[in-house]
Structures are given as C-alpha cells and as structure tokens.
Amino acid sequence: MIALFTMPLWLLPIIVLLPFILILKSKQVRRTNLPPGPPKLPIIGNLHQLGELPHRSLRQLSKEYGPIMHLELGGMPTVVVSSSEIASEMMKSHDLDCCSRPDLMGPRRLSYNFYDIAFGPYSEYWREMRKVCVLELFSVKRVQSYNSVREEKVGSMINSISKSSSSTPINLSEMLFALTDDITCRVAFGKSYKGRDFDNGRFGEAVNEAMTMLGSFSGADFFSYVGWIMDKFTGLHGRRERCFHEFDHFYQNVIDEHLKNERDESEHEDIIDVLLKVGRDHTGAGSLTHDHIKGLLMNIFLGGVDTGAVLMEWAMTELAKNPEVMKKVQEEIRNTVGKKGKVAEADIDNLKFFKMVMKESLRLHPSLPLLPPREAINHFTINGYNIYPKTRVLVNAWAIGRDPKNWENPEKFMPERFMDSSIDYKGTHFELLPFGAGRRMCPGMNMGLSTVELALANLLYSFDWELPDGMKKEHINMDDQAGLAAHKKTPLYLVPIIKY
Template sequence: MHLRLGEIDNVIVSSPEIAKEFLKTHDIIFASRPSLISSEIGCYGNTDIAFAPYGNYWKQLRKICTQELLSTPRVQSLRPIREEEVTDLCKSIAHNAGKPINLTDKISQVSYDIMVRACLGKKSDEKSLFTKIVREGLQNVSVFDIADVYPSIKLLLHLFTDLRRRVEKHHEQLDTIMGKIIDDRKRASAVKIDEGEKQEDLLNVLLKLQSGVSLEHPLTNDNIKAVLMDMFGAGVDTTTSVVDWTMAELLKNRIILKTVQDELRQVFDDKGRVDESNFDELEYLKLVIKETFRFHPTVPLLLPRESREPCQINGYDIPAKTRVLVNAWAMGRDPKYWNDAQSFKPERFLEKSVDFKASSLEYIPFGAGRRMCPGTIYGPVIVEFQLAMLLYHFDWILPDGMKPEDLEMTEVFGVASRRKQDLYVVPIVSRPLLV
C-alpha cells in the first residue's frame, strides 16, 4: 500500500512475500531510518542503535551491542539481578495474596528495576528518579508529531504545538541525571565494578570501550547516553507488554493456563523453586511465549525504514527517502500462513518451526534484516523467567467474580502495543517462596 502522509511517501508492507523484498532482497537499500523529532532530541541526534543512519557508525554500535551488551554470556551474567528482582516481586505479591493487585504495574516496575541494575548498577534514589522520567519520556515518543510529515515547515508547526517543548524538557532532565551518573562512575574508576555488585553493568562496559579500545568512531558521553536510552526504550516496555499480554491470555484460556502451570510444577516441585538451568525442559511455556509474540507483537508496525536510493519492487518504482512500515501484526495473523489465526493456540508451534531470528517472515516479532532488534536473547530470557516465577508460585483468579470472557483485551498503540486497561488479578499462593 502507498500512503502519502503530508509531504512523505510511505509504503506499508503487509505480506511475507513483499516483506522479503524489503527486508532481505533489497535490505541494504532500506537499511536506514527516517529522522523523527522525538529521536533527534531524545536519542542525541540519532546516535543510538535504533535510529542511527545506516553507515559505519551504526555498524560499530550494532557490533558493540551484539558482542558486548546483549550477547548470550552477558545476558547470563545478569542472571543474579533478574533472580533477585523477580523474587522480590513475588514476595510483594505473596504479601497481598487473596486481594486484588494491579499486576501490570508490578510487572512494569520489576522490568524497570532489572534494566536499571543491568545498565547502571545498584538502585538508588537518583536512579529511581531516572526511571520515573524515562517512563514519562517514552509516552512522548509514542505521540504522533505532524511536523514529522511536513519537514519543510516543521519550525512553523512547532510554534503551534507543545510536543517539541515537552520532549526537550524530558530530555534535559534525563541528560542531567545520566550525565551525573557517568561523571560519578568515571571519578570512581571507569573499569571498577560498584561495590556490592557481582557482575559488570552495561555502563561499565561502555566506559571501558570508550577509554580502552581503539574504535573507528570514538564513543562520546552522549553516544553512551543514547545507547543506554535504547536499552530502556526497547527493553522495558516490550518485555512488560509481553508478560502482561501472556497473563491476560492465560486468564482467558484456563485450559492453557493449567497446562503451563502443570509443566512448571512438574519440572520444579522437586527443587521447590524456579531454576533457569532447567528452562530447556519448559517446552509448553516456550510455545505460549511464541504465541504471544505472534498474537500480540510488541511493535505491531516495525520501526520505520527509509530508502537510501531509488529502486523497483514488484514492478513499482520506490523513490529515495520513501518510508517503509512493515505490518508485523498483519503477517502474524495472515490466514494464508496461520490456521485459525484469530485464536490463541500455543500448540500451533509444535508443527510450525519458526524462531525469533526471522527465519520465516510471517513471524518477525523482532523484525528482520540488518535493522533487526538485537534483543532476541535478552527479551525472551526476561519474559520467560518472570512468567515462570508468576505461574509456578501462584494461582490466579479474576477479581469481583469477573468471567474470563469479560476481560478487556483492547489494545493501545505506542512504541509498544499494550493493553488499554491494567490487569487486575487476585493471586493465591500455591508454592511458597523458599527464603
């Protein structure tokens, strides 16, 4: 589909066949990003991983991200953090057993706490303020700015809207806090691990690269801030959304809920606790998570791409600077590829072999091609551990006699797709936490 939005040509891709042309065959042509107001300001002039223009600087960041920040060894090194934070979450839930709780809010908070510690080290009042401002800033990123589709008069348009002022205000607050955190860390020692932390946080990794490695494009403090903002922007809302959608779907589908809980309790009852070393045995939980990514992709329209030069696809001329939006939501529900596509059925993946690495383009929850999200290891690990803990230790019922079919499943679209209403549930302790 071609859409002319303001002054900008947009191509909407909604089928795997055509997606292959954009994301695989001609991927190099569509490997760049448009510059948007929110990314220009919030991402330090588009110097982050997500919105940096395609080129050597972006390639360097991508390599750093995949090898140093989100590799399998690095994600495994963060295991003590996620175990401690999710255990604290479950203790909080157990304290309120038998009473309605806002599970969405609790899931969101633990996702932020995990990311703060992974990126910046120990939690503190300053980092709690940082979390609060990040949350507010992500809401601004989700707002459509008319100036992005009328770039020739964007300065005039910003005289009549306050979005740019809001984005700049939040950016200034975040920049001040992040600048202080980086300066404090440098003074303490760029390579020293904070006392009390057993693993290196991501800020330490970036500072080591800044000071000790000969990079083609040396990392400035602003570059480091931009990368850390990506970690929060891409790693918090998305994992929160997946866990929240999964819990909602399980409460609507009690047979599926029982099946996944039976599996968890069969695997972990001998230990009396959830242990990541046994996660290879959780076949059904993995199917449930895959189905959530299909049915409720965290980014329904993948981050926009922009053509770097003219080309021809499927007989159509695509001019340079055309924006491309890939409709992952539509492809994940295409009846040509998915039997009973509008139903939540984890078992479908017993017969359909797909993964998070875009081996099949009808299933691309993390995108595909050069600009594919590098969080294919980090995201599923966080989601899997949170769900395993919540479903092993607790039984769940809806409050006030609500029936499963009455559960609100309306979506709100932003950077990540989320449920319109927070999920309120009543937890019942089934397997007490061992302390």
C-alpha cells in the first residue's frame, strides 16, 4: 500500500503546498472521542511513523497505543486495527458501516482507472461487479473447470526443474511468479502471453510495474485536492497513466481477438468468453461493458499473480528453514500419492498436514499484510470510540496473525498448532485474515489457492530441496520488502534433487 518513505523528494511539494493544506485543514470538522494514537506533526500527521514497512511499524505502535489506534496520515483520518476482537467488530458487527473504499487517487483520477471493482466505493455498480465475480468467475464449478490448465502448467514447471542440473540452485521466486502469471493468462485469455511484447516491455514486467505503482507513496492518497500536484511533481502520475493505458490497449486487443474468432463449443471457455457472454445476456442499465471487463481483468491480475507467487515463495522459504517440517509434509504427500508420478487436485483434500502447512504460511506471511483499506460510510462506535464517516480503516492482518494473545510462540513456524483447531482463513475466524472478511473479502480466494496448493504439493512430491552449497538454514534471509504484496527481500534459491 505505502512505500518509498525514505525518498526526500516527496517532502518538497508538501512544503510548496503548505498554505493550501493549512486552509483546508482549518475547515475540517472537529472530531471527538477518537481512539488513542501517537502525537502527530503539522501537515504530514503521522506519515513519518509508517517507515519502509508499514505493517511492522504499525504493529509496533499498536503495542503502545492499543489494538484500535487513530492516526492522521497526511490529511486522512485513519484507524488501524491490530487484534482479532476489534477486527471482528469492524468487519462483522459494523461491516456495512465501513465497507466502502477510499478514493485512492483523489479528485484527479487517472483517465483510465481500473480500481473501481476491488478498490472502488460501495455502490450498486460495485455490488453488480462483485456478483459477476462470485457467480460467474470464481464459483466452485468455474474454478474446477480450469483444473486441466493448472495441472498442465504445474507439470511444465516440474519438467523444467527436472531438466536443470541437480547441483545448480534455481531461482524459485522467479519460477513461481512465472507460473502464476502463465496460469492466470491461460485462464483469463485462453492462451499464454509469456514473453510477448507489451508495448514498451513484457507482460510480466508490466504486471510488476502496476504492482509497484499501487505500492508507491502517492500524495493524492493522503492530501485531498492538492496531493495530485505532488504526484505530478514526482512523476508518479505520469507513470501510472502510462502503465494503465498500456493495460487498456492490451486488454482491448485481447477482447477484439475474442470477438473476431468464432470459438468451437467444445473449446475451453476462458474468463473473457464468460464476461462477453454475461455482457450479451444482460443489456441495458447495469450491462457489462468492455471497460467493466477490463476492470475485472485488472483486478484478477493484480489480485492473483503476485499474491499467489508470494505465498508459495514464503511457504517454501519456511520449509527450507524448518527441514524437519519439510520432511514430514513430503512423507505425507508421497505416502498418499504413491508412485503415480504427480499430485492431482483430487489428492489435495487427503493431505491433512499439508493443509496445516498452508494455514501456517498464511498466518505468518499474508500476501497483503495490510488488507486493502476500507472507508467508513456511517458514524459508529467501537470500544466506546467514535468512528466517523470518511475515516480510512486499515486492518493489519500481519500483526493479527502474530498476536501472542491468540497464538502460542507466534513467531515460530509450527503447522501442528492447527492439528485440533477449527480456525480457517475463510473470513469467519478473525485470528486468521489473509483474505479479509465480510463484504470486501477476496472473491478469488478459491481460484488462487487451487494454484498454490497444486504447485506446492508437486514441488514437495517431486523433489527433495537443499540449500545452496555452504549455506545453512540460519543464513536464510527472512526479511520482506516494501510494496503492496510482501515479497521476500531476496529471491529464494534452492537446489532440487529429483525424487519422482
């Protein structure tokens, strides 16, 4: 969500715009009985306290100021939630009161804007788009229909690893990103765009640029009406314009290809086929236009490619750092699957300990440590504190997953903790919130996890994994880096030893 606070460049436009900001702040309505929070500086409020990794900084602040904390991020009143109890109040008891999204680009929005579905305000339009996602794109039946795509691509990755030198470390982080990118392209477009030119770069590079734009500091996110000038000054506005116009052009070409080609009924429907059919079946008010389709596609890519790769990257990192756990889960997978040569999706439900490993990875390393921000649309109270309309709400899923009140030895990777536990990640247990909860819960959870589980299970079945020569498990870098999704700061290199 927020990054690059170490750059001094963003301070200059704030100083230049100081008189305007002071005038706007003087007109704000005084709010009383707010949650506790740290002292703030004039104009920038508490922005300076976020640091390079906001989820870590906010967790540290919550230890002093409590599980519900008030900050002023520039001109934006913000409430930070860092406990499962407050998260339950916020996303269950008061879900409707704070189910909107802040306008993350202020009044000077990009001329082509793909935020509306995932990050847009609560509205009839948003409800209709979410209904399309839930009923048409990510239903259980639809997710299962892409089984052959996932198995084909995972099989190709396994074959590629098998052909590599047995003593040469492979960049598993890069390989996992390529896998999720390739599967998402096939599911969305019907074919792979791996390596294809994408205006000024490659498709994967364009996705990376979009994620960087979303994770960069934006003045418009924190200073209404004047922040867009800061983004012009730093060049962020222009980069976003170029990035999303490139996607606009690309998506339109792909849509046109689908409209021109008559597809055989026996061919596998991809997501664009489904959306074009929904558009034809529902005309008039509320119909699905090409721009709506582009918006849905953008949300699928930004919500699926990076986050799935990040989860697999961290899961394999934790297993490499805990070889006894890796050995245990490999034994379960190999004993269950036998000598079939690969893990099929039908085998996954029989892998009980593997499922625990997945939960533990999601607990320690949610792909989005700070859930996408909500915005209050009504006044309500929590723990006696006032939450006013237009207050931004940040739920620190990373901190909640490491709360010692809920978890024994919270910093330790210990999948056995889920042995006799009913806790899951589907939005009903607020101790574990990698996908959020309530109206804003991630609709593509099942689609993403299907890829992650199949890929991880096959990597653990097909190979034994060793650290590069001379490296010990204590040397594995566990730092994460700033950005929308919490990638490892350094790529994961492991040596595969063929087993099957």
